[in-house]
Amino acid sequence: MATATRNGERVWRRRERGKQLAIWAGWFFGTLVFLGCFKLISDKTIWFFVTDAGHQAADLGARMVPPNWSYMHQLWRPLWDTINIATLGTVIAIVIAFPIAFLAARNTTPSVKFVRPVALLIIVSSRSINALIWALLLVAIVGPGVFAGILAIGLRSIGFCAKLLYEAIEEIDESQVEAVAATGAAGGQVLTYGIMPQIMPAFAGITVFRWDINIRESTVVGLVGAGGIGLELNTKIMELGWSSVTIILLSIIATVVVSEWVSAKVRHAII
Amino acid sequence: MTDAAVSSRGRQWKRPPFITSPLLRWSLITGGVLYLALAFGTTEVNWTRVWEGLPRGKQFLLAFAPPDFTSRWDAIVDGVLESLWMTAVSTVIGILMSVPIALGAARNIASPPVYYFCRTVIAVSRSFQEVILAIFFVKLFGFGPFAGVVTLSVATIGFFAKLLAEDIEDMDPRQAEAVRATGGGWFQWLNYGIQPQVMPRFIGLSMYRLDINFRESAIVGIVGGGGIGATLNTAFDRYEFDSAAAILIVIIAIVMCVEYSSGYVRRWVQ
Numbered sequence: 001m002a003t004a005t006r007n008g009e010r011v012w013r014r015r016e017r018g019k020q021l022a023i024w025a026g027w028f029f030g031t032l033v034f035l036g037c038f039k040l041i042s043d044k045t046i047w048f049f050v051t052d053a054g055h056q057a058a059d060l061g062a063r064m065v066p067p068n069w070s071y072m073h074q075l076w077r078p079l080w081d082t083i084n085i086a087t088l089g090t091v092i093a094i095v096i097a098f099p100i101a102f103l104a105a106r107n108t109t110p111s112v113k114f115v116r117p118v119a120l121l122i123i124v125s126s127r128s129i130n131a132l133i134w135a136l137l138l139v140a141i142v143g144p145g146v147f148a149g150i151l152a153i154g155l156r157s158i159g160f161c162a163k164l165l166y167e168a169i170e171e172i173d174e175s176q177v178e179a180v181a182a183t184g185a186a187g188g189q190v191l192t193y194g195i196m197p198q199i200m201p202a203f204a205g206i207t208v209f210r211w212d213i214n215i216r217e218s219t220v221v222g223l224v225g226a227g228g229i230g231l232e233l234n235t236k237i238m239e240l241g242w243s244s245v246t247i248i249l250l251s252i253i254a255t256v257v258v259s260e261w262v263s264a265k266v267r268h269a270i271i
Numbered sequence: 272m273t274d275a276a277v278s279s280r281g282r283q284w285k286r287p288p289f290i291t292s293p294l295l296r297w298s299l300i301t302g303g304v305l306y307l308a309l310a311f312g313t314t315e316v317n318w319t320r321v322w323e324g325l326p327r328g329k330q331f332l333l334a335f336a337p338p339d340f341t342s343r344w345d346a347i348v349d350g351v352l353e354s355l356w357m358t359a360v361s362t363v364i365g366i367l368m369s370v371p372i373a374l375g376a377a378r379n380i381a382s383p384p385v386y387y388f389c390r391t392v393i394a395v396s397r398s399f400q401e402v403i404l405a406i407f408f409v410k411l412f413g414f415g416p417f418a419g420v421v422t423l424s425v426a427t428i429g430f431f432a433k434l435l436a437e438d439i440e441d442m443d444p445r446q447a448e449a450v451r452a453t454g455g456g457w458f459q460w461l462n463y464g465i466q467p468q469v470m471p472r473f474i475g476l477s478m479y480r481l482d483i484n485f486r487e488s489a490i491v492g493i494v495g496g497g498g499i500g501a502t503l504n505t506a507f508d509r510y511e512f513d514s515a516a517a518i519l520i521v522i523i524a525i526v527m528c529v530e531y532s533s534g535y536v537r538r539w540v541q
Contacts, residue, residue, distance in 0.1 A: 014463070033359060034359060034360060034363050037355075037356040037359045037360045038356075038360050040352075040353075040356050041353075041356050041357065041360060041416045041417060041420060042417075044353070044415055044416050044417075044497070045412075045413075045415050045416065045417040046413055046415065049412055049413030050412050050413065050417060053411040053412050056410065056411050057411055060407075060410065060411070080313065081313075081314075084310045084313070084314055087306070087310065088310055088311075088314070091307075124523065124526075124527060125523055127526075128486065128522060128523040128526035128527070129519060129522070129523070130486060130487070130489060130490045132402060132490045132493060133489065133490060133493075133500075133503065133519070136493065136503075136504065136507050137331065137507065137515075140324075140327060140331075140507055140510065141324045141325070141327050141328040141331065142320065142321045142324045142328075143317055143320035143321065143323075143324055145315065145316065145317060145320075146314050146315065146316070147314070147316040147317075147321065150314070193286070197286075197289075200289050204289075216398070216400050217400060219400055219403065220400045220402040220403060223402060223406075223493075223494065224493065233403070237406060249399070249403075252398060252399065252403070253394075253395070253398045253399075256397075256398040257394065257398065
């Protein structure tokens with residue numbers, strides 16, 4: 001037990017002195033780094049604009065209420081597009097992620113030395129690049145519109161789905177696979193009867209989870225021209241139609257809350 | 272053997288379906304097919320434009336061999352450093368703001384009005400993607416990294432406070448009660464009863480969020496929030512795919528480093 005002597009009496013302490021000092025040093029160093037970074041950012045900031053923010057916020061608030069409710073009937077189409085971007089993107093991602101996950105999992109990959117690193121590289125590059133960056137790139141390539149959004153969401157989700165899926169594959173119970181193999185089943189049969197039933201719940205859970213995230217992401221791909229409600233949001237901000245922006249934001253919140261609820265229900269039913 | 276079908280060769284084993292209830296299974300399948308038909312039917316794709324764009328896609332892929340690091344090197348270094356500062360500052364500020372909200376959003380230690388208020392804050396912060404928040408903060412605070420920092424800090428609340436609150440709800444109440452029973456005050460109760468229990472998760476989440484904040488700092492720049500995103504956006508706008516490829520490679524490399532080190536710290540803590 002760590003103790004300290006105070007006025008000749010032993011008092012309880014949470015940590016030994018050395019450990020406590022190390023923690024303090026850590027805090028000191030961390031604070032220094034934080035302050036240093038903050039200083040660098042503050043140098044690049046025009047503080048006049050920051051101090052003016054309260055005034056700006058009040059002005060913006062006044063423009064945003066009351067919401068322009070009649071605008072809502074123009075929003076159903078972009079909302080439908082947004083949901084399509086998320087769903088079809090998720091479908092594409094799952095279809096591509098599925099084989100990649102099997103190539104990346106240590107116990108199913110055809111070659112640990114050659115195929116696995118390639119699969120892992122695909123997963124990492126897809127995960128590191130945000131959907132918005134994919135969208136930026138795809139709008140330049142396939143042109144603005146929903147299609148670019150679907151592809152962007154799909155490409156971004158491959159890494160996520162494949163990563164979680166291959167972790168699930170690596171955690172399967174090998175004895176079941178062995179049992180199926182012992183009956184004389186071929187490779188494909190081992191896959192469908194030995195491995196697939198074990199990863200199906202994880203697979204369904206990952207799909208729904210990613211779909212939920214994609215709903216959120218698909219609201220922004222439109223900002224760079226890839227369709228959906230983000231396109232509408234961008235237009236209205238450009239036009240300074242703030243009362244319509246309020247409606248868009250409210251509909252985004254509603255969509256996200258509903259999708260989160262659906263995803264939670266489905267995952268609850270699976271697990 | 273949950274399901275058996277009778278065929279001409281007698282009883283034969285059939286694989287049990289993933290969804291047991293046939294009604295639910297078939298309605299899900301029909302619903303899915305119907306939805307896909309509708310979705311494909313209403314999605315307008317301009318195939319001629321896609322076809323015309325393919326050479327540009329090829330050009331982009333070719334730009335990776337070799338990527339052009341030199342011509343925009345200064346802008347890249349500037350952007351990456353700015354992203355890193357933003358990541359550090361916004362993670363710290365975000366966590367500082369998240370802790371009180373997480374305490375308020377834990378059902379077992381907060382009173383109902385506080386609980387609902389904090390849960391609302393979390394829900395709103397989670398609903399909006401970072402970029403949407405960034406548009407507004409850029410409008411309020413002007414262009415530059417400060418708006419990005421505010422965006423990432425606010426976005427951190429939704430993630431960090433939610434997961435931390437869940438961890439606090441899962442804690443062992445007996446330890447907290449024991450501290451309370453010794454006559455400890457509210458802060459002592461927090462510091463000795465609750466904090467040690469959630470600390471491993473706390474550090475893990477901080478590392479994870481650091482990782483996410485770096486990724487996101489790469490995109491808030493697209494709408495004017497500073498960082499590497501601004502550089503990347505410029506490169507795409509000018510169709511300088513070789514510079515864009517270089518920036519993407521730098522982002523991927525840093526994300527991998529951050530992810531690897533944060534994973535290491537998380538394993539070390541748990």
